[in-house]
Amino acid sequence: MTTTATAGPLLTATGVTMRFGGLTAVRTVDLTVGPHEIVGLIGPNGAGKTTFFNCLTGLYTPTEGTVTYQGTTLPPKPHLVTQAGIARTFQNIRLFPNMTVLENVLVGRHTRTKEGLFSALLRGPAFRRAERASEERAMELLAFTDLTPKRDHLARNLPYGEQRKLEIARALASDPGLLLLDEPTAGMNPQETRTTETLVRAIRDRGTAVLVIEHDMRFIFNLCDRVAVLVQGEKLVEGTPETVQADERVIAAYLGTPFEGAPGQEEIAEVEAAETAAENHHDAEGDHR
Amino acid sequence: MTGTHHPTPPHGPLPLPTTGARILLLTGATLTIASTFLAWTWTTRFPGNLTVTGYPGGLQTITLAGAALTLLHALAGHGIRGLRWLTPAGPTAPTLLTALGTFAATWYTLAAIALDLGGLANLEPGGYIAAAASLLTLAAALALPPDRPYDDHNGTRPPTPWRLLRHSFTAGHTPPAKPLPTWAETLIIAAAFALGLFLFSYGIDTEYGELFVGYLILTGLTLAALGRSGLTTRLSNLTAKHRNTTLTAAFVAAACFPLTQTNDAYTNLATSILIFATVALGLNVVVGLAGLLDLGYVAFLGVGAYAAALVSGSPESAIGVHFPFWAAILTGIAASLVFGVLIGAPTLRLRGDYLAIVTLGFGEIFRITMLNLNGKTGPDITNGAMGIPNIPELNILGFDFGKTHDILGTPIGRFGNYYLLMLLATIVVVLVFRRATESRIGRAWIAIREDETAATAMGINAFRLKLLAFALGAALAGLAGTIQAHVITTATPDQYQFAGTVPPNSAFLLAAVILGGMGTITGPIVGAALLYLIPSKMDFMQDYQLLLFGLALILLMRFRPEGLVADRRKQLEFHEDTAPTGNVPLTKAEA
Numbered sequence: 001m002t003t004t005a006t007a008g009p010l011l012t013a014t015g016v017t018m019r020f021g022g023l024t025a026v027r028t029v030d031l032t033v034g035p036h037e038i039v040g041l042i043g044p045n046g047a048g049k050t051t052f053f054n055c056l057t058g059l060y061t062p063t064e065g066t067v068t069y070q071g072t073t074l075p076p077k078p079h080l081v082t083q084a085g086i087a088r089t090f091q092n093i094r095l096f097p098n099m100t101v102l103e104n105v106l107v108g109r110h111t112r113t114k115e116g117l118f119s120a121l122l123r124g125p126a127f128r129r130a131e132r133a134s135e136e137r138a139m140e141l142l143a144f145t146d147l148t149p150k151r152d153h154l155a156r157n158l159p160y161g162e163q164r165k166l167e168i169a170r171a172l173a174s175d176p177g178l179l180l181l182d183e184p185t186a187g188m189n190p191q192e193t194r195t196t197e198t199l200v201r202a203i204r205d206r207g208t209a210v211l212v213i214e215h216d217m218r219f220i221f222n223l224c225d226r227v228a229v230l231v232q233g234e235k236l237v238e239g240t241p242e243t244v245q246a247d248e249r250v251i252a253a254y255l256g257t258p259f260e261g262a263p264g265q266e267e268i269a270e271v272e273a274a275e276t277a278a279e280n281h282h283d284a285e286g287d288h289r
Numbered sequence: 290m291t292g293t294h295h296p297t298p299p300h301g302p303l304p305l306p307t308t309g310a311r312i313l314l315l316t317g318a319t320l321t322i323a324s325t326f327l328a329w330t331w332t333t334r335f336p337g338n339l340t341v342t343g344y345p346g347g348l349q350t351i352t353l354a355g356a357a358l359t360l361l362h363a364l365a366g367h368g369i370r371g372l373r374w375l376t377p378a379g380p381t382a383p384t385l386l387t388a389l390g391t392f393a394a395t396w397y398t399l400a401a402i403a404l405d406l407g408g409l410a411n412l413e414p415g416g417y418i419a420a421a422a423s424l425l426t427l428a429a430a431l432a433l434p435p436d437r438p439y440d441d442h443n444g445t446r447p448p449t450p451w452r453l454l455r456h457s458f459t460a461g462h463t464p465p466a467k468p469l470p471t472w473a474e475t476l477i478i479a480a481a482f483a484l485g486l487f488l489f490s491y492g493i494d495t496e497y498g499e500l501f502v503g504y505l506i507l508t509g510l511t512l513a514a515l516g517r518s519g520l521t522t523r524l525s526n527l528t529a530k531h532r533n534t535t536l537t538a539a540f541v542a543a544a545c546f547p548l549t550q551t552n553d554a555y556t557n558l559a560t561s562i563l564i565f566a567t568v569a570l571g572l573n574v575v576v577g578l579a580g581l582l583d584l585g586y587v588a589f590l591g592v593g594a595y596a597a598a599l600v601s602g603s604p605e606s607a608i609g610v611h612f613p614f615w616a617a618i619l620t621g622i623a624a625s626l627v628f629g630v631l632i633g634a635p636t637l638r639l640r641g642d643y644l645a646i647v648t649l650g651f652g653e654i655f656r657i658t659m660l661n662l663n664g665k666t667g668p669d670i671t672n673g674a675m676g677i678p679n680i681p682e683l684n685i686l687g688f689d690f691g692k693t694h695d696i697l698g699t700p701i702g703r704f705g706n707y708y709l710l711m712l713l714a715t716i717v718v719v720l721v722f723r724r725a726t727e728s729r730i731g732r733a734w735i736a737i738r739e740d741e742t743a744a745t746a747m748g749i750n751a752f753r754l755k756l757l758a759f760a761l762g763a764a765l766a767g768l769a770g771t772i773q774a775h776v777i778t779t780a781t782p783d784q785y786q787f788a789g790t791v792p793p794n795s796a797f798l799l800a801a802v803i804l805g806g807m808g809t810i811t812g813p814i815v816g817a818a819l820l821y822l823i824p825s826k827m828d829f830m831q832d833y834q835l836l837l838f839g840l841a842l843i844l845l846m847r848f849r850p851e852g853l854v855a856d857r858r859k860q861l862e863f864h865e866d867t868a869p870t871g872n873v874p875l876t877k878a879e880a
Contacts, residue, residue, distance in 0.1 A: 067518065082748035090746075096739035099732070106729075107736045110747030113729050115759060120728030121721055127728075134729070174748055 006046075008071065009034045010178050011086070015053050016065035018048070018233075025051040028065065029231045036201065041222035042217070044253060047231040049213045050091055053182055056211075057088050068260050069178070081112045087176035089167040090214075091183045096157035101147055101166055104155050108173025111228050139174060142200045144201065145169040146177040161192045168199065172208070179203060180262060181212040185219055197223050217254075221245060229253070292822070301381070302453040302797055305432035314363045314384070314433070317426030320697035321356035324422055325349040327415025330402050332531070335411075336497040342415070343603030348398040352419060355391030358511060359426055362518070366433065367791030369690040378519030379436025379461030384459070386424075386517060388430040394503045395423040436461030436517075463519035466526065474527050475534050481524055482542040490549045492822060493558055501826040536719070543712055548697065556704040558825060564710045564773050565793045569801040570718050570810065571765030576799065577808035578731060579758035580738030581637070582645040584787065585652020586794040587665035589625045589763040591785035593770020595659065596624035598677040598780040598831040599670075605677050608672045614685050618771045624768025626760050628655075633759035637752060652787055652795055676781030683710070683775050690775070696803060707776045714772055718765050719810055725761065729850050735756055735808075790834055792821050800838075804845060815853055 018026040026231035028047040033039045055062040061076035068074065069084050082088075087108075092163055096104050098139060113134055120126045142148045145165040150158060155166060181200070185193045193216060200210055200223060214220045217260050220227060221241040228238040231253045237244055244250055298305060325345040337347015345353045365372040366380030371684045373437060376383055389799050401408050435457050439448050446452060469477075495501040515521050516665055528535040550556045600620050602611025612620060636647045662675025671677065682691030682703075691705040701709075725731045733754050736744040745751050774780050783789075788796040795818055807815025824834050845852075 004450050059742070059746075078742075078745040079750045080749045082746060088746055090743065094740050094743035094746075096736050096743065098739060099735060103732055103735075105750070107732050107744070110729060110733055115729050117725060117730050117761065121724050121731055123724060131728070170747065199720075202532075 004266075010037075010070060011056070011211070012068045013052075013056060014066050014068075016052065016062045016067065018051050018055055018060060019063045025233050026055065026062075026230075027235075029230065029235050031228055031235070033209050033211050035177075035209055036148055036204060036207065037226065038204050038212065038224050040227040041211065041213045041230060042215070042220055042244075043229060043230035043236075045108040045200070047230045048232055050182060051233075052230065053088070053180055053213060057086060057180060073275050075255070078110070082174055082176075084173070084178060085177040087171035087178075088169050088180040089164075089182055089184060091186065093160075093163050093167055095155040095167060095170070097154065098237045099155060100152050101142065101158065102135070102138055103153040104166055104170050105141055105173045106134055108170040109137060109267055111174050138184045141169045161188060161195075164188070164196070165199070168203075172203065176208055176210045178211065181210060181214075183213055183215065185214060185216050193219055299434050301385075301415060301431045301433055301435060301457040302450045303428060303432040305429070307432070307434055310429045310432035311363070311367065313429035314388075314426060315360070317422050318356050318360040318363060318388075320422035321419060321426055322360065323352060323568070324415055325356070326421035327351040328413045329399070329416035329417065329419065330406065330413055332406065332410050332411070335405055335499075336661070338501060339398075340413075348394070348401075348500055348503045351500070351507050352391060352395045352398065352403075352423070355387060355394055355507045355511070356423070356426070356701075358514075359384060359387040359391055359430075362514070363430075364437075370772070374516040375520070377466070377523060378463040378517065380518070381430075381433040381436045382458055382460050382517035383514035384433060384516035385427075385430040386510050388427045390507045390514070392396050392423040392427040392509065394506045395419050396693070397506060398499070398503060401502075403500075403722050423766035431457065432458070433461070434728065436838070447491045456554075460517040463522045466523050469858050471531075477524070478527055478535055480540050483536040485546060486542040486549070489818070490546060492826075493555050494550075494552070497828060498827045498829050501822075505823070521834075540712065540716055544709065547701050547708055548699045550705070553702040556702065556708055558821075560704050560708040560711055562775055562821045563708060563715055563820050564769055565798075565801065565821050566814040567711065567715045567718050567769045568717070568766050568793050569723055569798050569805070569813035569817045571769065572798050572803050573807065573809075573813050574722060574725065574734075574765065575758055575762035576802055577813075578726060578738065579734040579755055581755060582761070583756065583759070584645050584649035584795050584799065585632075585655070586648070586762070586766065586798055587785045587787070587793055588652040589629060590770040590773065590793065591659065591766030591782075592625045592628045592763075592779075593621035593653055594774035594780045594784075595671060595770075596767070597621045597771035597774040598680050600644035601677075601680045601774065603677055603680045605672055605675075605679055605816060607672075612680075614683050618768065620769045621774075623765045625763045625770065629760045629763025632754065633756045633763075637755045637759060643745030649787060649795075652785075656782045656785050659785075659822050671780075673783070674782060676779050680774055680778045680780070683707075704776075707772070711769075711772050711776070714768055717768065721761070721765065722810060730754070730757065769836055789825065791830075792817070792824075800842060802851060804842065806854035808856045808857055809852075812852050812854035812856075819853075 011031075013031045015028045015030060016026055017024065017028050027224050028270060029052060030042075031039075031245040041049055041052070051060065054060040056067055056074075058074060058076045058183060068075050069081075072084070074081050074086075088234060096107060099107070099135040113130055115127050115130050137270040139148065142151055143258070145167060147162060147169060150162065158166060162272065166183070168179075168184070184200070185196050197219060198257060200212065204210055212220070212224070221244075224241060226239065227241055227244045229236040229244060229247075230248065235246050236249055236253065290484045300409075302308070303310075325341060328342045329339040329349065331340060336351075339347055341351055361372065362376060364382040365375040379419070385784055399412060401421055402416070413544050431454070435453075437459060438454075439453065439456050441447060448456075492504055492508070495504055495661055511519075546559060547556055550559075568586070568590050571589075572583065575581050575583050575586065597617045597620065599606050599608050600610050600612040600617050602609075632648070633650045636644055636651070639647060660665075660673055661667045662670040663675075665673070665868075682689060684690065688694075688706075690710070693700050693702045694706065694829065695701070715858055733749045734742065736747065736749060737751050739819060741751050777784075786794045788794055792798070792801070801816035801820050802813045803816075804820065805814065806812025824831075849855075
């Protein structure tokens with residue numbers, strides 16, 4: 001499964017640390033993504049996956065460490081990161097709800113077009129050409145994500161799964177070399193998840209590397225060439241799906257064997273006791289009525 | 290026509306058989322028409338002379354027009370050939386609304402007579418007939434079967450009278466229109482704008498407040514009726530199809546306005562409305578597109594006006610230069626642009642409420658600075674509270690704007706000249722707004738308004754684009770300001786306040802945009818016209834003006850949050866339950 005990159009890595013994160021006051025959300029994480037690679041990033045809730053993502057995309061400035069893309073250090077500004085060639089989607093879908101599907105994708109073309117206000121006001125032939133080219137590209141991406149029939153619908157009116165796909169189409173519109181997907185299958189049924197899997201593979205086959213955060217183990221292990229596990233802000237292991245799946249520490253982190261302050265038996269028992277108590281209380285209330 | 294669970298009544302909130310209701314309706318409307326030919330009062334002390342038997346006068350013409358419209362819609366409801374085009378979405382709601390308009394205008398007239406002259410004794414029998422007939426018409430309209438069968442939501446919402454009443458006002462479905470040849474569609478658009486011009490000049494020319502109120506009641510409800518009958522939808526489909534024709538027709542109609550006027554005072558009023566509307570449209574770039582709440586926008590109008598006044602050659606100007614008009618306009622635009630960038634650069638990093646507060650502050654700072662640059666508290670530049678008076682008349686290529694010229698045999702006075710000049714500026718602003726909206730820049734603005742974080746993740750430099758919107762808005766206001774200075778020949782600080790009773794001020798500008806409809810072109814123009822006309826026509830309620838204004842805004846935000854002219858996006862946003870969402874695509878033309 002592993003495709004070893006012959007050229008240098010596309011994305012290199014070295015010693016990325018992110019602190020919020022006293023809390024260290026991400027601690028000295030190294031990660032590389034090579035060209036034509038699908039890399040997965042997994043970890044329990046609160047492990048710092050999204051924070052790490054935000055450090056990569058310039059939404060946060062990492063407290064320590066650097067992120068380079070194709071050898072150049074990325075500036076900590078989201079729009080410059082996108083311009084450099086990294087596009088992303090969001091964990092909780094962030095489309096432009098009152099724009100049409102086509103307009104959403106056209107906004108994604110923003111960095112790859114240059115027409116300014118004056119050319120928009122004068123409407124010269126160059127402007128028309130650029131608008132037409134943008135629209136063609138956008139329509140091509142809508143076809144790629146099976147959204148063509150929905151081009152004139154408002155984004156807010158799309159069903160959930162299609163909103164996810166539209167977000168991917170919008171991200172692809174900036175012609176990225178690397179696509180970051182933040183939980184692309186959250187809230188999807190197994191069938192939709194499989195469609196997403198195919199879609200992500202197709203994206204890779206178009207020449208875009210993918211870094212994906214996900215909870216769904218099966219999805220990650222089916223899809224990724226390489227998987228990194230983040231636990232409590234630190235990278236625990238990294239390797240092929242087989243290696244990671246077999247790693248005891250990963251199993252421990254996920255299945256709840258006490259691990260560096262992860263909820264232990266006592267806590268679990270406590271929670272269960274509280275739950276039972278609450279249920280009993282509820283039943284008692286029901287009897288009164 | 291019956292529901293599945295609850296048998297839905299085949300009538301409106303009043304339980305009458307349909308045939309009876311229809312007969313009553315026709316009788317009522319005809320009687321109302323007849324009553325306008327009778328005398329309603331005995332004395333000419335009530336304005337408009339309602340004492341003559343034989344022809345309608347003053348407010349009676351409003352009742353006459355309303356009753357005639359009701360009759361037309363009622364006949365269309367009978368399925369009379371040649372009238373069916375009037376109500377493609379069903380006749381009941383429009384009939385009801387026109388009947389309501391007639392009723393309200395008539396009863397308002399009678400109440401005004403009784404109040405003005407001191408007692409009901411001043412009404413003649415004709416007045417009582419009108420009151421009874423219009424009430425009868427309204428009652429009959431309330432018994433008509435609704436355009437859409439009542440939906441009881443599987444029995445959870447049984448048809449109570451109140452629900453039935455509200456339901457009677459809902460529109461049916463508008464079937465798509467048969468395509469007509471292009472010339473016919475162009476003709477329809479032209480006719481619509483001619484009608485619009487007639488309505489607008491009628492409203493401006495109303496000589497006394499009572500007539501204007503009557504006009505407003507009937508026009509408002511008739512326009513609502515047109516919305517329910519499906520004609521508005523059809524017309525907007527046509528205008529969306531022929532956008533350039535529409536724009537041309539709109540400006541030809543607007544340019545014809547001075548030709549319809551004989552009184553320079555009314556042309557002056559129209560010029561002020563146009564200035565106000567243009568500035569509101571400029572503000573719409575900032576608020577409606579980019580979503581930046583600017584509460585000090587009028588300052589940019591002031592900067593333009595002051596810049597133009599300083600270089601106008603006014604003897605009171607501190608700089609004794611006299612620029613030609615094109616240079617003065619450029620100076621005004623450039624000054625506003627610079628001021629816009631200077632204010633925008635430090636403030637646009639703020640979001641939402643913070644930006645609003647800071648712009649509010651800057652707007653006031655501008656006014657107070659102008660007040661203080663008077664030679665005593667600061668350098669003598671603006672002449673303080675006295676302002677810069679005696680701005681000379683414009684003279685472009687030998688065309689003196691101060692003199693009366695004959696165009697097509699009609700004399701066009703001073704204000705007519707400036708009205709036409711201002712109209713050119715409005716065209717520029719409309720074109721800029723439209724073209725900017727439909728471009729990469731406009732899409733980026735809307736994206737920022739929708740979700741700034743997502744927009745930056747798409748590679749949009751939010752700060753730069755917001756600054757661009759701010760600067761463009763400022764430049765457009767500066768353009769309007771240069772002309773405004775010449776129209777009113779004086780630039781004084783107190784014209785450019787945050788709030789006041791006379792538009793344009795920042796609060797009224799924002800109100801015009803929100804009232805009219807954010808993000809649209811027609812919206813701010815309609816909003817500005819209403820906000821300017823209503824206070825200037827109804828001087829008898831001067832003391833309560835701001836109170837009523839606030840009340841109107843609250844009611845509007847409760848019942849029509851998308852504004853009078855709804856952007857189709859907004860309509861979907863606020864009325865998701867009623868709008869046929871989901872399956873109905875939003876075409877680019879409609880957006």
